[in-house]
Amino acid sequence: MENEKNHIIPYRTYLFVLAGLIAATLTSVAVTQISLGTLTVAIALFIAAVKSSFVLRIFMHLKYENRMFSAAVIAVTLLIAIVIIITLLDYLFR
Amino acid sequence: MTADIHRDDLASKTGMWLFLFTEMLLFGGLFVVYSVYRYRNSQAFHLAAEELSVFIGTINTIILLVSSTTIAMSITAIQKKNKKLALLLIGITILLGLAFLVNKYFEWGSHIREHIYPGSPVLALRGQGDVLFYGLYFFMTGLHALHIIIGLVFIGVIASKIVRNKIDSGNYVLLENSGLYWHLVDLIWIFLFPLFYLIT
Numbered sequence: 001m002e003n004e005k006n007h008i009i010p011y012r013t014y015l016f017v018l019a020g021l022i023a024a025t026l027t028s029v030a031v032t033q034i035s036l037g038t039l040t041v042a043i044a045l046f047i048a049a050v051k052s053s054f055v056l057r058i059f060m061h062l063k064y065e066n067r068m069f070s071a072a073v074i075a076v077t078l079l080i081a082i083v084i085i086i087t088l089l090d091y092l093f094r
Numbered sequence: 095m096t097a098d099i100h101r102d103d104l105a106s107k108t109g110m111w112l113f114l115f116t117e118m119l120l121f122g123g124l125f126v127v128y129s130v131y132r133y134r135n136s137q138a139f140h141l142a143a144e145e146l147s148v149f150i151g152t153i154n155t156i157i158l159l160v161s162s163t164t165i166a167m168s169i170t171a172i173q174k175k176n177k178k179l180a181l182l183l184i185g186i187t188i189l190l191g192l193a194f195l196v197n198k199y200f201e202w203g204s205h206i207r208e209h210i211y212p213g214s215p216v217l218a219l220r221g222q223g224d225v226l227f228y229g230l231y232f233f234m235t236g237l238h239a240l241h242i243i244i245g246l247v248f249i250g251v252i253a254s255k256i257v258r259n260k261i262d263s264g265n266y267v268l269l270e271n272s273g274l275y276w277h278l279v280d281l282i283w284i285f286l287f288p289l290f291y292l293i294t
Contacts, residue, residue, distance in 0.1 A: 008173045009166075018163040025155050025287075029148060032292040044288035051284050059166045059277045061270075066104065069111055076115045080122035087126050091133055 007064040017058045024051050103267040110271040114278050117241075121282050124234055128289060131226045138223020143294040146231075147201065151291035154197050155283065161190035162280040165249065165273045175263045177256060184253045187276065191246045198239050202232075231290055238286060241279045248272045 028047040032040050057063040062070045132139045164183045171180035205228075209216035212229050252272045255261045261269055 009170055011167050011170055014163050014167050014170070018159060021159045022156055025152065025159065028288060028292060029152055032288070032294070033148075041293050044292050048284050048288050052281050055162065055277055055281050055284065059162050059280075060274055065107075069107075072111065072115065076118050080118065080125070083122070084126050084129055088129055088133065091130060 007061075009058070009061070009064070013058065017054050021051055021054060101265070101267075106267045107270065107274075110274050114274060117278055117282075121234075121237075121285075124230070124237075125285065125289075128230055128234070131223075131230065135223030135226055138221060139227050140294050142224050142227040142231075143290060146291050148291050150197055150201050151287055154194050155287050157190050157194050157197070158280045158283050161187045161194075162277050164190070165276050169266065169270055169273060172256070172261065172266045172269060173263055177262070180269075181253060181256055184249060184256070188246055188249055188253070191242055191249075191276075194242060195239060198235065202235075234286060235290070238279065238282055241282070245272070245276045245279050248275055 024047050028044050031043050031047075034040075036043070056073060062073065165187045168180045168183035168187070171177075171183060205211065210228055211217070212232050217225055217228055249272050252261065252269050255268065
């Protein structure tokens with residue numbers, strides 16, 4: 001079979017992403033040590049989401065793969081988000 | 095049987111992703127449970143979360159991030175026909191995975207010494223919120239640790255295939271799939287870490 005896009009990602013790219021991920025981790029630790037109330041939760045989850053997008057796009061190669069994979073990942077993520085939001089709406093307005 | 099054996103790397107990867115989606119839904123369900131219990135017991139969750147060691151949690155997060163990087167880099171190495179470097183990077187990944195488990199062992203050990211574990215009478219006295227927090231904590235980090243163990247076995251099998259030249263620069267989809275599994279385990283930890291250790 002023809003080996004379609006056998007994209008070789010340079011080692012450097014991975015190391016840059018790693019540096020970014022560690023910086024994001026330390027930032028979220030630092031931010032959550034300051035008490036900002038509900039904002040803390042939002043910031044921590046936002047940083048986690050940014051970190052995941054880098055893991056998914058670079059480490060898991062979604063950026064270089066068939067678009068089908070990205071679309072499916074987005075769909076599953078949305079499904080989980082919708083279930084959490086609807087469940088919480090139920091508890092908030094009971 | 096010397097002719098070409100049919101191989102479909104795209105299908106193989108698709109199968110792996112479909113499996114990863116079921117894993118995401120499994121942990122997604124647990125995150126729903128976590129959100130509801132946290133909402134209903136916010137005070138107890140707040141106090142209980144402060145007892146977890148942010149330091150060990152941060153170290154373990156960095157360990158997993160580095161191990162994800164090394165397994166990803168091993169794919170580049172195998173593509174460049176650098177078998178030695180690929181095996182070295184995979185070896186580092188396995189060692190880091192073991193280091194994560196060792197940290198987990200000490201972490202759980204310190205809780206258990208303080209009589210905090212599911213079903214503990216001491217924990218029950220602290221009230222329903224603490225029982226729920228630690229129940230979820232042990233279950234979710236335990237299920238995650240189980241995934242680490244499975245990932246280590248998976249990656250170990252892949253390493254032995256590389257040694258035996260069953261995986262090389264022309265056929266490395268299995269290495270990619272084991273990498274995908276390992277990254278998923280990392281992804282789940284990226285959410286477990288703030289939810290249990292940081293948001294207090």
